[in-house]
Amino acid sequence: MADFLLDDLNPQQRLAVTAADGQVLVLAGPGSGKTRVLTRRLAYLIDRKNVPAYDIIAVTFTNKAAREMENRVSNLVRANIDGIWLGTFHAMCARLLRRESASLPFTSNFVIFDSDDQETLVKRAMRELKIDEKMHRPASVHAAISAAKNDLLGPTEVQTRNYREEVVARVYALYESMLRTNNAVDFDDLLLWGAKLLRENPAIREKYASKFHHVLVDEFQDTNLAQYELLQHLSSLHQNIFVVGDEDQSIYRWRGADYRNVLRFEKDFPKCEKILLEQNYRSTQVILDAARGVIDQNHNRTPKHLFSERGAGNKIIKYDGVDDHAEAGFVVDTIAGYLGGKKSKASDFAVMYRTNAQSRLIEEAFMHAGIPYHLVGAQRFYGRREVKDIICFLRLVENPADEVSLQRVVGVPPRGIGEKTIQNLQAAANQAGISSGEALLDLGRSNEKSVFWPLIGRSAGLLADFGAQLAEWCTLKEKLSLVNLFERILLDVGYENYINDQTDEGIDRWENVEELKRLALDFQERGLTEFLQNLALVSDQDTIEDQEEQPQAEDTSSVTLLTLHAAKWLEYRQVFIVGMDEGILPHSRSRDDPEEMAEERRLFYVGITRAKDQLYLVRAERRSTFGDYDYGDPRAFCRISTTGSSSTRANAAPPAEPARKRI
DNA sequence: TCGCCAAGACTTTTT
């Protein structure tokens, strides 16, 4: 009898999908049908094992992956799957924290600070502590705090072996208390508090551990320590945990991801069933062999023998341009050649690079040649100034205690309120033991009669005006629909005039505001709170790639330009990896650290395995960096077999020539 | 307080 759930799976995939209860570790090479296995497993549990959907939690790393999985599973099973907990780690944790806020130091309507907000708050903490921002850059202090949180370390638990670490600890402590007064959590907190909550409250832990009979995890190699602990707690009772990942594709170490969680899993669950998915449905054997030549140099992993039934395929083509212009020229000329032949369309091609800065020259070359192209993930919609402005206005209306938003929008557009006035407001509010937002609202209500009036100085009137404005919005929040509130705020502050100066840039910015308004329209029924939460947790990559899913007319097809990191989910017939120079790929900052070099190899590996038919490795003899020219050195990563005849050839390459001098 | 100019920085960016 035909079985649509299992028939089209290969033996390894079927083994994984139908595995017995317990712990299952699926190591899935690139293009081996990882998503398919995960969705079929979910469908199998629900449809064949009669597991109710609400007994299952399945976590992914992107909203897009979660949405896709939900759609596919609901198409595969007869049962209704509404009760399933399916989403990103962060969204699942946000839900958990809102439900259990009684046991937490914030209320259930907490706001979520994104990385920009985090950095703003770090800066404020540093100023308050009078720490020199030249010596300790806020970005790096922020990174240190974030890393500590990913390792589940609180402000009193971080190491203070030297002055720098001590500075970080002090900033961390103040930063943390500032989050509390803002009733806010940051991205990292969602995971940290989630793990802490379950660790320290046995009753709550048991509640969820008994609820979730099955725990499923996607992209397991990119979990951090907090996520790992979370998974342990959630599966602590029923012990049914099914994880899918590939340690060779772990490329987010700098954000706390630790591929060694795969090893940890094997150690913590010695009885786990380990299944390797090695049949690749994407690439030719030549490409897979090249990829293997790169990745086999890494340690602490399970070796995999990726194979393809697609045959050897074309040789990998290497190209050394004289400079970066020649590099871009080669890419564009090659693609132009194919497009002239009519057999290929622009969307068959992708150009991948290590750093975003490399895209500029390539873009110019495409523009010059008149070939349509688009960038993936370069300009983050939610990171745009105008988008962030509006979000902060809305956040302030939702939660006037949000000091980060207040500070941002109090002078947008400029209304005569500057640094000094804000400082006075903060000091006055501090003294009264309330937030600046509350003090501002009081000023708006009582004007000169407010106790804060004399403490502000010259601009008290301006501040009171803004406070009254904010108070009005807060009242309107209850009466108007989300979109009407949105429009009202824009109108009240004259935002369109401010942002749209009729230049191309101004028009573009205003269009972004309108795009945000369209998004708000989808949340008319759910309201402001949910809209804001969604904005915090649904970001960037999700929205951009959605357009890819619905390719429009043929003539809009274009070449894709993207960083190697952004390439992870994608595949193309022909892939160009450019900038194959020591210092760029592998990146110079990785040179001295073997773990970092291993990550560069994984990044390269991810890039190689995106190619279905044809791979090009391109480099330049010299390239301009920040104005003047540098000579590159084609070391480690250019030693790669182009014919696939021997995957060990990459290791046996002659030693690299010494780096050439710079002119 | 705001807007302009010069100086300095500059890997990657699932949430």
Add this chain to the structure above:
DNA sequence: GTCTTGGCGA
């Protein structure tokens, strides 16, 4: 090369 930041004058 280009974006952000900080200092200074109007």
